[in-house]
Amino acid sequence: MIKGTSNLKKTWKLLVVAGAGLILSACGNLKNSSLANNATTTSSTRTKTYQTTNTGKNGYTVLLKNGRYVTSPISGLTATNNDNSVDGRELERGLVQISKNVYSPNNYVFQEGQYLDRSTVIDWLMRKSKTNPNGLNPVLGTKKNYHPYYLEEILEQDYLTGSGSNYKIGGISIGLAMNSVDYYQKVKDGPQYQQSISRATQKAQGMAMAEKIIANLRKKKALKNIPITVGLFSKTSKDSLVGGSYFAYGTAGANSSKIAKWESMSVKWQVLPTIGGAKAVNSNDASGFNSFKTAIQNYFPNISGVIGNLRYENGKLVQENISITTQFYGYEQIQSFTRLVQSTAKKYLPSDTAVEIKIGSVDDVQALVAKEAADSDYQVHIYGGE
Template sequence: MKKYVHILALLGAALTLTACGNLKNSDLANNAKTSSNSKAKTYQTTDTGRNGYTVLLKDGHYITSPISGLTATDNDNSVDTRELERGLVQISKDVYSTNSNVFQEGQYISAAMANDWLGRKSKANPLGLNPEEGTKKNYNPYYLEEILEQDYLAGSGSNYHINGMSIGLAMNSVDYYQKTKDGAEYQDTISRSEQKAAGQKAAEQIIARLRQRKALKNVPITVGLFSKSAKDSLVGGTYFLSGTAAANSSKITKWKSISAQTEVLPTVGNKKAINSSDASSFNSFKASIQDYFPNISGVTATLRYENGKLSQENISITTQFYGYEQVQSFTRLVLSTAKKYLPDNVPVEIKIGSVNDIQALVAKETADSSYQVHIYGGE
């Protein structure tokens, strides 16, 4: 297995969970008991963002998951990472209230467990959730590529306890393999029906195994099935199915379809945009800033749609200038142009940067918030 470090994705997930990074001591810090044999831990939480989860910290530290970045193969596509995390948080909001639960990255599935589960099933690894390889003529693909765990805790004072868990299962849409060592690479396209069948089977097995843990016997466990994009795709994957096993149950009795799409603008070739009006707005924005500042290498946008409606627009602008006043002036132009052309009813994030680093960020985190501007190394 290979473990990837996704720093930008982690930052993106943090923005999703909370709009503010300020810490405040909870009652846990005052109520923590001490003993002669161990040092008492103190707990803090981040301030709650608008419609987001408060994040539980221990001794002032953000607790990361031991399985973050573990994958079954080297077929990983980094554009999937942020959406895998963000999408699972959004699914969880329908199950675990942001008012009565705090967020913590998963702590129950260990790296050793995840490595076994992501492997192929065999005599040596009976816990593998991917099928045996098969033969050269009848090759079985890797269906399950990655497992993500998120924990939702409830309580007060020193009595926070696990109240629910969400599991994201990233299912390959394309499996890449070699028939001989160092040989040619082949591709096996995996249909949505195959993803669904393999994902639901893996979900039930994982839930049954988690129920063996005493702390997890009586909590809901939510599972989201995520379709990974091809490794050369510029568009990230999306969740397509979710369901919850009630407390004391290892079965998900009802699965809910999720309608989500992503696209990159400008489109390539003759491909039509999902929404011509959104594409037209972006093109007007792009043309306006390129006319004003010709030294721009590229302007691209990633749009996310949920149930046919635009829910997020992220724009990346690559510049060829580095002067302080140039960056200041250009950022002000981007802000005014965004207000003029981009939709005002969805979150928007605009990153301005050179090839080597980010120079400025213009963003509004929610549909009804105002744009915020930060110039790196500036005012």
């Protein structure tokens, strides 16, 4: 059953454009995330106005229409109800990073996908059958030979070129979210079973699906002569604490419906502190996190938890996300603690890595401390205050 969710994705209670800025710049860049501070009117006519808004260093400029952020009609569609809460952001962020290898932020502007419609994507996500010959997921099979849902979600991102009143599509990126585990029931209301899907199977299925999707897109006049990039994303299990990651991508050149070469990617997430005897990917990173954690807990003992999610690409730490759960609500307490977190992060956490630190209670986000990889100083925002 296809599940549809709202197109408006609320991330830490920021406006949708600001949220897009966080994703497009690959880090929570507070100083550049405000539409009001960065919007620039580039052209206008009687019927429409184009605007662009910057999203920080090395990020894409976002194209607005009539002053509004344009959302994708297929946003939130998934093949099953077994989706987790941590894959979505990484699915989007990772595809933006892949796109930078093909569509330079210096030459292209970003817009959420507008060429795939809901009806088409719903058909693709459903199982193939006599009534749905376009289904990309296989027929159900039997109780003894169950065929899993391989494809869970499809993401489209558009990259445009131009200026003034003339913008045209210059390239498209498609993200295919492939299940690593499929959950199913043999009988209605019966026990839930699960089937693991190997990386080799994910890759083979994803590559075959990519060709079918590209061939479909080529039927559209505007898309016949542009490059189309496809990334293959491995979703994590529904109880995972960290998001999945892309493991391969490729680009079909103009006029082609085939990807001649697929590039492999090595992305790994780790949760700190490690549990169950797991070994840290990098002992220095783990030591720095533990020192940071100890320092803030010694100063403010009424902290419920400090958890770090670290992302490594080709063995190098490129992003460190830390969530701190507090048990205090007074403004002065939050302000004092946030300043402590800022100074402690600068002392113990990597200086050449993008870092996001979210401070909040169980019910609400109270403050955000963040920096990009190239920055030496952290930006701070206290909700309801600074």
